[in-house]
Amino acid sequence: MRRLSSGTHDQLISPVLIAGCIIILVSFAVRASFGLFQLPIALEFAWPRESFSLAIAIQNLAWGIGQPIFGAFAERYGDRKAILAGGAFYVTGLLLSAYAITPGQHQMLEILVGFGIAGTGFGVILAVVGRATSDKHRSMALGIATAAGSAGQIVGPPVANLLLGEMPWQSVFMAFAGFILLSMAALALMRVPKQDKPTGSDEPMGVVIKRAVRDPSFLFIFIGFFSCGYQLAFITAHFPAFITEMCGPITPDSLLYVLGVTSASGLGAISIALIGLFNIGGTLLAGWLGNKYSRKYLLASVYLLRTLVSAAFIMTPITPETVVLFSVAMGSLWLATVPLTSGLVAHIYGLKYMGTLYGLVFFSHQLGGFLGVWLGGALYDLYHNYTLVWWVGVGVGALSALIHLPVKEYPWSQRGKVAIAT
Numbered sequence: 001m002r003r004l005s006s007g008t009h010d011q012l013i014s015p016v017l018i019a020g021c022i023i024i025l026v027s028f029a030v031r032a033s034f035g036l037f038q039l040p041i042a043l044e045f046a047w048p049r050e051s052f053s054l055a056i057a058i059q060n061l062a063w064g065i066g067q068p069i070f071g072a073f074a075e076r077y078g079d080r081k082a083i084l085a086g087g088a089f090y091v092t093g094l095l096l097s098a099y100a101i102t103p104g105q106h107q108m109l110e111i112l113v114g115f116g117i118a119g120t121g122f123g124v125i126l127a128v129v130g131r132a133t134s135d136k137h138r139s140m141a142l143g144i145a146t147a148a149g150s151a152g153q154i155v156g157p158p159v160a161n162l163l164l165g166e167m168p169w170q171s172v173f174m175a176f177a178g179f180i181l182l183s184m185a186a187l188a189l190m191r192v193p194k195q196d197k198p199t200g201s202d203e204p205m206g207v208v209i210k211r212a213v214r215d216p217s218f219l220f221i222f223i224g225f226f227s228c229g230y231q232l233a234f235i236t237a238h239f240p241a242f243i244t245e246m247c248g249p250i251t252p253d254s255l256l257y258v259l260g261v262t263s264a265s266g267l268g269a270i271s272i273a274l275i276g277l278f279n280i281g282g283t284l285l286a287g288w289l290g291n292k293y294s295r296k297y298l299l300a301s302v303y304l305l306r307t308l309v310s311a312a313f314i315m316t317p318i319t320p321e322t323v324v325l326f327s328v329a330m331g332s333l334w335l336a337t338v339p340l341t342s343g344l345v346a347h348i349y350g351l352k353y354m355g356t357l358y359g360l361v362f363f364s365h366q367l368g369g370f371l372g373v374w375l376g377g378a379l380y381d382l383y384h385n386y387t388l389v390w391w392v393g394v395g396v397g398a399l400s401a402l403i404h405l406p407v408k409e410y411p412w413s414q415r416g417k418v419a420i421a422t
Contacts, residue, residue, distance in 0.1 A: 028156065034059070037052065055106040063115070068360045083190070120183075208353050220406060225368070227397045240271070
């Protein structure tokens with residue numbers, strides 16, 4: 001077994017994993033709550049649905065652009081500096097958004113928020129967790145860190161819904177900025193020792209990236225992650241409003257009513273939390289399976305199941321019961337793609353530049369996220385429903401299920417040296 005340097009032990013739970021989970025939990029708790037601001041902001045300023053939808057879409061795009069930048073920054077200057085910079089962007093964007101009064105202001109400030117998510121989200125955190133964990137535990141550790149994002153999704157929307165009932169949306173943005181600032185204290189635990197032996201190519205970053213982007217398998221993974229971003233961002237941004245407007249009534253004799261969910265808006269917040277709750281189990285299972293079975297076939301299976309669940313939901317009447325069933329099913333598949341995709345990138349291309357390479361793949365995810373959120377608002381304003389944009393998500397999900405099948409799932413080093421200039 002390859003020995004790790006002093007300070008990195010052959011164990012699953014480590015201070016680095018704990019710190020990463022804290023930071024990503026808070027980051028994703030805030031990120032997952034933006035859909036709940038759709039109606040309050042639109043109603044206060046009498047904006048069309050597209051205005052704030054575009055702001056969230058820009059947030060997703062900025063997150064995607066920022067991911068490889070923060071990954072490269074972390075690999076050159078240190079993980080903690082990159083995460084701290086991300087936290088600073090996040091806090092600044094949230095505080096300034098509390099004072100924004102035009103669509104353009106919100107849209108521009110979401111660039112800062114998106115960069116904040118990039119610096120405190122999956123790209124940097126998964127890379128540092130991957131480097132700090134032994135080969136034996138890496139896939140499971142990536143699954144746990146990803147599941148922490150799901151835990152944030154459980155906490156964030158209900159807290160946002162509660163705060164929005166007690167204070168203006170502007171004050172909620174300020175409170176969220178405080179939460180992000182507090183999470184930065186976890187950086188004291190994040191000390192990653194260097195490994196005795198490099199876990200990837202000794203070549204410069206530019207050479208490795210150039211080689212990777214010419215590899216068809218990398219392109220397949222890049223394209224396949226697009227639908228994940230489309231589906232997740234669309235649902236996060238629009239599902240609460242979709243349920244509020246389209247769902248049948250919650251009757252007094254139903255279990256939801258007895259549990260205190262008495263309105264469609266409350267069900268919208270709970271549905272996002274349910275997705276996060278069931279995603280914890282789904283993500284941990286994906287991380288465990290990724291250590292035992294082919295990641296590309298697992299990814300194809302996840303995308304196929306998502307496609308079937310989404311198609312079944314939109315083809316049936318929207319009732320509180322079907323909303324709950326959809327949330328449970330989709331939640332079980334929600335972020336299962338992340339430990340599998342990041343693990344696949346690490347397995348094929350090595351750990352040395354994992355943050356940058358995964359960041360490039362993640363950019364495709366966020367392109368999908370931008371399209372899903374923006375189209376959701378634009379097509380809603382045009383047709384007054386979400387049906388068409390939902391079916392587009394079904395189609396891209398089916399494409400992702402197919403495009404992972406030809407991926408060559410073995411380390412790049414086993415393919416022999418490949419000339420760069422051809």
